[in-house]
Amino acid sequence: MTRLLRAEALRLRTARSYWLLAAGAFALIVGWVAPTAAATSLTPGTSPARATLAIAGLAQTVALIAGVLSVTGEFRHKTITSAALITPRRTPLLAAKLVTLAAAGLVFGLAVTGTATAIALPLLAARHILTGISGTQAAAIIAGGGIATALFAAIGVGFGAIIRNQTGAIIAALAVLYVAEPLLGYIPHLGTAVQQYGLGGLAAATTHTTGFPASAHLLGQPAAALVLAGYATIALLTGAALLKRRDITT
Amino acid sequence: MTATSSTQGSGPVARHAPAAGRRPPATAGPAIQVAGLRKKFGRMVAVDDVSFTVSYGRITGFLGPNGAGKTTTLRMILGLIQPDAGTAAIAGKRYANLASPAQTVGALLDAAAHPGRTGQGHLRVLAAAAGLPSSRDAQLLERVGLADAARRRVGGYSLGMRQRLGLAAALLGDPAVLILDEPANGLDPQGIRWLRDLLRSLAAEGRAVLVSSHILAEAAQTVDDIVVISRGQTIAQAPLTELLATRPGVTLEDIYLELTGTPEGGPS
Numbered sequence: 001m002t003r004l005l006r007a008e009a010l011r012l013r014t015a016r017s018y019w020l021l022a023a024g025a026f027a028l029i030v031g032w033v034a035p036t037a038a039a040t041s042l043t044p045g046t047s048p049a050r051a052t053l054a055i056a057g058l059a060q061t062v063a064l065i066a067g068v069l070s071v072t073g074e075f076r077h078k079t080i081t082s083a084a085l086i087t088p089r090r091t092p093l094l095a096a097k098l099v100t101l102a103a104a105g106l107v108f109g110l111a112v113t114g115t116a117t118a119i120a121l122p123l124l125a126a127r128h129i130l131t132g133i134s135g136t137q138a139a140a141i142i143a144g145g146g147i148a149t150a151l152f153a154a155i156g157v158g159f160g161a162i163i164r165n166q167t168g169a170i171i172a173a174l175a176v177l178y179v180a181e182p183l184l185g186y187i188p189h190l191g192t193a194v195q196q197y198g199l200g201g202l203a204a205a206t207t208h209t210t211g212f213p214a215s216a217h218l219l220g221q222p223a224a225a226l227v228l229a230g231y232a233t234i235a236l237l238t239g240a241a242l243l244k245r246r247d248i249t250t
Numbered sequence: 251m252t253a254t255s256s257t258q259g260s261g262p263v264a265r266h267a268p269a270a271g272r273r274p275p276a277t278a279g280p281a282i283q284v285a286g287l288r289k290k291f292g293r294m295v296a297v298d299d300v301s302f303t304v305s306y307g308r309i310t311g312f313l314g315p316n317g318a319g320k321t322t323t324l325r326m327i328l329g330l331i332q333p334d335a336g337t338a339a340i341a342g343k344r345y346a347n348l349a350s351p352a353q354t355v356g357a358l359l360d361a362a363a364h365p366g367r368t369g370q371g372h373l374r375v376l377a378a379a380a381g382l383p384s385s386r387d388a389q390l391l392e393r394v395g396l397a398d399a400a401r402r403r404v405g406g407y408s409l410g411m412r413q414r415l416g417l418a419a420a421l422l423g424d425p426a427v428l429i430l431d432e433p434a435n436g437l438d439p440q441g442i443r444w445l446r447d448l449l450r451s452l453a454a455e456g457r458a459v460l461v462s463s464h465i466l467a468e469a470a471q472t473v474d475d476i477v478v479i480s481r482g483q484t485i486a487q488a489p490l491t492e493l494l495a496t497r498p499g500v501t502l503e504d505i506y507l508e509l510t511g512t513p514e515g516g517p518s
Contacts, residue, residue: 007379014371015364078362081330082419085357086379088329088346248330249322250360 004087004096012100017073018066022108025062026115029055033116037123049124049131053209056116056145060152060203063105064173067156070101071239072166078250091240094161098236101153109149113142113207141208144221148206151228152199158235161243192217202228279342281306281427281458286336287326288482289319296322298482300336304460304475306426309453311473311490312462315510319482320462321359324431328357340427352380356420357429361412361436365405369396369415372404376419390418395444409436417448428452430461434468446472470502480510 012018032055040048071094074080087093117138124131133141156173163169181198185191195201195216204216205224219227282304289297297319304310314320325331327338329345340348340355348354363372373387391400394414404412413436420428430449434442449472453459463469469476476493478486486493486509493505 003381004379007375010371010375010378014367014375016366073364077364078360079364081359081362082376083379084330085328085355086352086376088348088351245332247325247332249325 001092001096004092005100008096008100012070012104015073017069018104021062021066021069025058026108026112029058029112030115030119032058034119034123037120038127040124040129047132048129049120049133050209052120052124053113053116053141054204054207056113057148057203057207057209059109059112059145059149060207061174061177063101063108063149063153064156064159064177065170066105067098067101067153067158068160068169068173069156069166070097071157071160072164072169075164075250076166080248081250084248090243094157094236094240094243098154098157098232101157102150102232105153106146106150110142110146112149113145116145117142137208140221144207144225145209147225148203148228151206151225151232152203154232155199155228155235158232158237158239161239162235197227199228199231202231280304281341282327282429282460283339283342284323284327284336285338287323287333287338288335289322289326289331289333295482297326297333300479300482300484302477302484302487304427304458306458307453307456308474309449309459309461309472310475310477311469312460312477312479313464313466313469313506314462314479316464318479318510320479321431323479324357324359324429324460324462327429328355328359330359350380350423352376352382352423352425354423354425355427355429356423356425357431358413358416358420358433359431361409361416363404363412363415363419366403368401368403369407369411369418370400372415373418373422376422380423382423386422387418390421393421393448394418410438410441413437414441417445426457428457428459428461430459432462432464434463434465442468466503466506476502478506478509485509 033052036052036055040052074083083093084090121131121133121138159173160169163172177199181194181200184194184198187194196219201216201218202224205218206221206228208221218224280303282302284303285301287297287300288295300319300323302310312320312324322331326333327340327345338344345351345355363369367375369391370387373390374384377384377386388397388400391397394417396411396414396418399407399411404415407415413433417430417433420430433449434445437445446468449459449461453474461469461473470490473490475489476486477484486505490502494500494502496505
C-alpha cells in the first residue's frame with residue numbers, strides 16, 4: 001500500500017492538469033470572495049459572513065471533479081492497463097487513489113477556506129458589519145472546509161470508478177449537485193431530507209457556511225461530516241466492486 | 251489442441267538452450283500455458299477455444315487475422331479480461347496470483363501514457379507502483395533509444411516513440427516473460443530492425459517473448475515458434491523451422507494463408 005500511495009502521489013504531482021485546476025479554482029474563489037465581502041449588504045435572516053464564506057464551497061465541487069478525473073483519466077488515456085498490470089488487485093489501486101486525492105483535497109480545502117476567511121472577516125469588520133463569528137468558529141469553518149473538500153474528492157474517486165467515461169461522469173456529478181438536489185428540494189416533505197442528506201446541504205453543514213436560507217434544517221457539523229464519509233465509503237466500495245468485475249479492454 | 255503440436259518434448263527441432271545463463275527459467279515448465287480460453291462479449295464470441303504454450307529462451311509469434319481474438323487472448327493471460335472458460339498461467343500461476351507481477355511479466359498492449367507526463371515521469375510512476383527504484387529509467391530509455399526525449403511530454407511523441415516507451419515500461423521489472431501486442435506498430439524500417447535485434451537479445455538472455463504480429467515477412471525473420479489463431483481458435487502451433495520444412499520453398503505467408511484463408515478454416 002505504501003508503494004501504491006507513493007505512485008499515486010507522484011501521479012498527482014506530475015500531472016499539470018491538477019495544478020492548473022487548483023490554481024484556477026483558488027484564483028476564482030479569492031477573486032469572488034473579496035468583492036463580495038466589500039459589497040455585500042445586510043439581509044434580514046442571513047449572516048453576511050457565512051454567506052460570503054459559502055463561496056469557498058466551490059472548492060468542494062472542484063475536488064469532486066478532480067477525484068472523478070483521477071480515475072476516468074486512467075481510462076481516457078488508457079493508462080488503466082499499465083496500472084492494473086502492476087497492481088492486479090484493483091481494490092487497493094482505487095483505495096490508494098482515494099486516500100491520495102482526499103489528502104490533496106484536505107490541503108486544498110484548508111488553503112482555500114483559510115484564505116477566504118482571512119480576506120472576508122477583516123473586510124466585513126472594516127465595514128462595521130457584525131460577523132458573529134468568533135475565533136473558535138472561524139477555526140471550525142476552516143477545518144470544516146478542509147474536511148468537506150477531502151471527502152468530496154474521495155466521493156469523486158468512487159464516482160469516477162462507477163462511471164468511467166470522463167465527460168459522462170463530470171456531467172452526472174454536476175447534475176446531481178446543481179440540478180437534481182435543488183429540484184428535489186422543492187418537493188414538500190422530501191425537501192427537508194434532501195437539504196439534510198443531499199451533497200449541497202452536507203457541504204454547507206460541514207463547512208459551517210451556508211447559501212441556504214436560515215430556515216433550512218441542516219445537520220450539525222460532525223454529523224454532516226460523518227454522513228459524507230459514509231457516502232465516500234459507499235462510492236469506494238461500489239466503484240471497487242465494479243472495477244474488479246469489469247474487463248479492462250482499453 | 252487438435253492441430254497443435256507442442257514445442258516441448260522430442261520434436262525434431264531441439265529447444266534452444268538459454269544463452270549465457272543470465273536468466274535461467276524459473277521452473278522447468280513453460281513460461282506461458284494457455285488452455286481452452288474462451289470469452290464472449292455480449293453475443294459475440296471473441297475467443298472460442300485457444301490453447302498454446304510459450305517457452306523460455308524463444309520468441310513465439312502470435313499470428314492471426316484482424317478480429318481473430320489475439321488482443322483479447324493476451325488481455326486474458328494478463329488478468330485484464332476475465333475468461334468465461336479455460337485457464338492461462340504464467341510461470342505456473344494465474345496473473346492475479348503472481349507475487350510481483352512487474353518483475354515476472356512485462357507487457358506492451360497499447361503503448362498508452364498520460365500525454366501531460368514526460369517519458370521519464372511515466373516510467374517513474376510505474377516504478378513507484380511496482381516498488382522498483384526509479385534509477386532504472388535512464389538506462390531503460392537508453393536501451394529503447396529514447397534518451398534524448400526523456401524529458402519531453404508524451405503528448406509530443408510519435409507513435410513509434412510511444413511504442414519504444416511502452417517497451418521500456420515492459421522491461422522495467424527485468425521480467426523473464428514478455429508479452430507484446432503488435433510492438434512494430436508505428437516503427438520505421440530502422441525501428442523494426444532495432445525491435446528485431448532487441449527481441450532476439452531478450453530471448454537470448456533466456457526470456458520468453460510472446461509477440462503478436464500482422465507482418466508475416468517480419469515475423470518470419472524474428473520468431474522461433476508460431477501460434478496461429480483464426481476465428482477465436484488455435485489452428486496451429488509449431489516451431490517455424492518445422493513448418494517451413496514441410497515442403498521445399500514454402501514461406502510462412504503461404505502456410506499462414508492456407509491455415510487462415512479457407513472459409514472452413516483449419517488444416518485438414
